[in-house]
Every structure is written in structure tokens, then in C-alpha cells.
Amino acid sequence: MSYHPADPESIFTYGAPRLKFGNGASEEIGYDLSLTGARRVLVVTDPGIAATGTPQRVADQMARFGIEALVYDQVHVEPTDASFQHAIDHALAAGPFDASVAVGGGPSIDTAKAINLLTTNPGELMDYVNVPVGQGRAPSKPLHPLVAVPTTTGTGAESTTICVLDVLEQQVKTGISHAALRPTMAVVDPRLTLTQPAGVTASAGMDILCHALESWSARPYTTYERKTPEERVPYCGANPVSDMWSSRAMQLLATSFRRAVHHGDDEQARTDMALASTFAGMGFSNAGVHIPHANAYPIAGRVKDFHPEGYPREEPMVPHGMSVSLTAPEAFRFTFDTNPQRHVEAARMLDPQAEMTDDPADLLPTVLARLMRDIGIPDWLAAVGYDESDVDHLVGGTMKQQRLLAAAPKDVTEDDVAAIFRGSFANW
Numbered sequence: 001m002s003y004h005p006a007d008p009e010s011i012f013t014y015g016a017p018r019l020k021f022g023n024g025a026s027e028e029i030g031y032d033l034s035l036t037g038a039r040r041v042l043v044v045t046d047p048g049i050a051a052t053g054t055p056q057r058v059a060d061q062m063a064r065f066g067i068e069a070l071v072y073d074q075v076h077v078e079p080t081d082a083s084f085q086h087a088i089d090h091a092l093a094a095g096p097f098d099a100s101v102a103v104g105g106g107p108s109i110d111t112a113k114a115i116n117l118l119t120t121n122p123g124e125l126m127d128y129v130n131v132p133v134g135q136g137r138a139p140s141k142p143l144h145p146l147v148a149v150p151t152t153t154g155t156g157a158e159s160t161t162i163c164v165l166d167v168l169e170q171q172v173k174t175g176i177s178h179a180a181l182r183p184t185m186a187v188v189d190p191r192l193t194l195t196q197p198a199g200v201t202a203s204a205g206m207d208i209l210c211h212a213l214e215s216w217s218a219r220p221y222t223t224y225e226r227k228t229p230e231e232r233v234p235y236c237g238a239n240p241v242s243d244m245w246s247s248r249a250m251q252l253l254a255t256s257f258r259r260a261v262h263h264g265d266d267e268q269a270r271t272d273m274a275l276a277s278t279f280a281g282m283g284f285s286n287a288g289v290h291i292p293h294a295n296a297y298p299i300a301g302r303v304k305d306f307h308p309e310g311y312p313r314e315e316p317m318v319p320h321g322m323s324v325s326l327t328a329p330e331a332f333r334f335t336f337d338t339n340p341q342r343h344v345e346a347a348r349m350l351d352p353q354a355e356m357t358d359d360p361a362d363l364l365p366t367v368l369a370r371l372m373r374d375i376g377i378p379d380w381l382a383a384v385g386y387d388e389s390d391v392d393h394l395v396g397g398t399m400k401q402q403r404l405l406a407a408a409p410k411d412v413t414e415d416d417v418a419a420i421f422r423g424s425f426a427n428w
């Protein structure tokens with residue numbers, strides 16, 4: 001892959017949902033949907049979020065505006081083609097609906113995107129799943145309004161144009177990706193995150209941080225070959241607008257991340273984290289993410305016996321943000337030479353007090369490791385159950401994520417990924 005194209009790209013694009021942000025914002029969704037002319041609305045959530053009562057409260061406020069709202073609370077915490085199909089079948093049977101509201105984390109929002117696509121467009125789920133797993137078909141008809149209400153900070157799913165799923169028969173994690181999938185409106189209500197346990201805040205916060213840092217350090221849009229209009233994709237590489245959101249997200253994390261973890265009832269810290277999550281989402285949903293997110297797939301997928309604090313105990317898991325963060329310090333040591341100044345600037349935004357290291361390439365990994373230790377992220381890959389004998393399998397899993405690796409600021413070989421994993425077993 002050449003990073004010095006013969007005919008460099010000169011155009012970048014920027015897309016985002018409409019946004020309503022602040023304490024109480026989720027109480028105004030009925031009004032917002034009434035403006036779209038919606039009469040029947042499906043509220044999509046998972047059983048855990050449903051138990052908090054928030055989705056039902058969102059549904060109940062619709063009646064005042066003459067809108068009938070039904071709650072679907074069977075979203076799977078790790079969505080699969082089967083769980084998407086279950087949700088789609090339910091929506092088709094109980095429908096028609098003319099809008100939907102997703103209340104929850106990435107899985108609820110992603111499931112609502114799939115419902116929206118398959119209840120407005122012809123064909124089967126696999127027709128739209130990314131190639132080579134599915135047919136990669138683009139929707140031919142307009143989708144309905146979709147309001148996304150993230151209740152866990154971090155995922156950025158309210159801003160993205162993709163929904164992620166496991167295709168069970170092929171044992172592969174893939175997605176459906178199209179600009180039309182982006183929610184039409186994001187409603188971010190920081191109060192909904194006040195009860196989030198410290199372990200969840202730490203992991204979700206590292207996801208926010210990596211979204212910001214990976215899009216800040218992603219391959220710049222000008223290093224791609226020029227595209228034709230029909231070739232343009234939502235993720236176009238680092239650009240001046242995504243840089244603005246990513247850098248601001250990092251500055252908010254610098255002042256509020258540790259406080260939000262250690263003092264969960266600090267409303268200002270929670271609000272800053274919700275803002276950081278929103279800003280990072282607006283950045284990476286246009287620039288893209290790369291190596292740490294590619295590594296997160298096999299780290300989360302091959303978990304053996306790790307049970308993180310703050311999460312349900314039944315099944316072993318490495319939460320998404322934790323799995324993204326564990327190789328981030330080494331990944332950013334690897335990418336340092338692509339743009340030393342950007343890496344130092346990022347470290348300075350995340351920790352303005354950090355003293356310069358002897359080797360400037362160590363600064364960002366040092367700042368990240370110190371933060372991870374302070375907020376209780378486990379001591380890297382060894383602590384979540386991996387050792388040297390897992391490296392080949394982990395590397396194999398990462399190399400399957402070519403869509404993500406293509407957004408890295410330089411070529412990433414198998415040996416490079418192996419070295420990043422080997423450097424990430426333990427650090428303190």
C-alpha cells in the first residue's frame with residue numbers, strides 16, 4: 001500500500017447525526033419525533049437496560065404527542081445474525097413502525113440500525129452484510145428516522161454508519177456499513193450514566209480515548225489515491241474536522257477521566273465524559289480507527305476465563321474498551337515515526353503535566369500506561385489470561401481486520417502485529 005499516491009485525494013467528507021445533549025435531553029424525544037410525523041415508534045433495548053426503566057420512560061412520553069410506542073427488549077449483548085433476525089422479525093410482525101429509538105449501548109443502537117434497514121428495504125440481512133461474508137448491497141430506499149440514546153458512554157454507535165454482528169455459521173465478526181445507517185439524531189443525557197460502575201466507566205472511557213487517539217493518528221485523507229464520487233466511504237481518514245473533535249475529546253478526558261472513575265457521582269465529570277464520548281464519536285465516525293481496535297477483536301473473541309469488575313459475572317469477557325486499550329501503548333510506539341509531532345501533541349493533551357521522556361517515542365505509551373494503572377485497567381494481556389502461546393492466534397485474528405488496518409498511518413505486517421502483542425503482556 002502506498003502512502004505517497006500518484007494522484008492524492010483532495011476531498012474529505014464529514015457526516016454526523018443531529019444532536020441533543022444535556023441532563024434531561026432524553027425526556028424530549030416524544031416532541032422531537034412528533035416533528036418527523038411519526039405515529040408508531042419501536043423502542044429498541046436489551047434486557048439489562050430495560051430493567052433500569054429508562055426505555056419504558058422514553059416510550060411513555062410519546063403518548064402526549066399522539067405517538068404509539070412499543071418496547072422491544074430482546075437485544076443480544078453480543079449481536080449475531082440470529083439476534084438481528086429475531087429483532088427484525090419482531091419489528092415486521094408488530095409493525096409497521098415509522099421511526100425507532102435505540103436506548104442502550106452499541107448493541108441496542110446497532111440492532112436498531114439493522115431493524116431500520118431491513119424494515120424499509122427489500123431482501124435479506126446477508127444481502128447487506130459487508131463482503132466477502134455477505135453481498136454488501138447498498139439500500140435502495142430511504143430509511144426511517146432513528147434516534148439513538150446511548151446509556152453507556154463510549155461506543156460512539158450513535159454517530160457511526162456501521163452495525164457490528166457475529167455471523168454464527170462463518171464464525172466471523174463483520175458489519176453492515178452504509179451512510180444511510182447513521183442515526184438521524186443522537187440524544188445524549190449524561191444523567192443516564194450516573195449509576196455506571198467504576199469498572200465500566202474505566203473501560204468505556206478507554207474506548208473513548210482510543211477512538212479519539214486512533215482517529216487523530218489515522219492515515220490522513222490526503223495520503224489516499226483520489227476517489228470518484230461513487231467510491232467515497234464514510235471513513236475517509238484523518239482530516240481537519242475530525243482532528244478538531246478528536247483533540248477536544250482528549251482534552252476533556254485529561255481533566256475528567258480519573259474523576260469520573262473514582263468519583264462516579266461527580267456530575268461535571270460525568271457530563272465531560274459524555275461530551276468526550278460524543279466528540280470522539282463525531283471524529284472517528286469520519287476518520288476511522290485502526291490498530292488497537294483491530295487487535296481488540298481477537299482479544300475479546302478468544303477470552304478464556306476473565307471476569308471484569310462491574311460487569312455481569314455469568315460469562316467470561318474482556319469488555320470492548322478494555323480489549324482496545326491493552327495494546328494501545330505499544331501500537332502508538334509502533335506508529336510514532338509516522339508523525340512524531342502528532343504523537344507528542346496527543347500525549348500533551350492527555351496529560352499536560354507529563355515530563356518529557358528520554359526517547360520522545362516513549363512519551364505517549366508512558367502517559368497511557370500511567371492512566372490505565374490509575375483507573376484500574378488490568379495489567380495488560382497477561383492479566384486477562386493471554387501468554388506467548390496465544391500470539392499466533394491473536395495475530396491471525398488481527399490480520400482479518402483489514403478494513404481497520406487500512407486506516408493505520410503505515411503498513412502493518414504480521415510481524416509488526418506480533419511485536420505489538422509481545423510488548424503488551426505486562427507493564428507494571
Ligand SMILES: [Zn+2]
Nearest residue numbers: 155207211324
Ligand atoms: Zn471502540
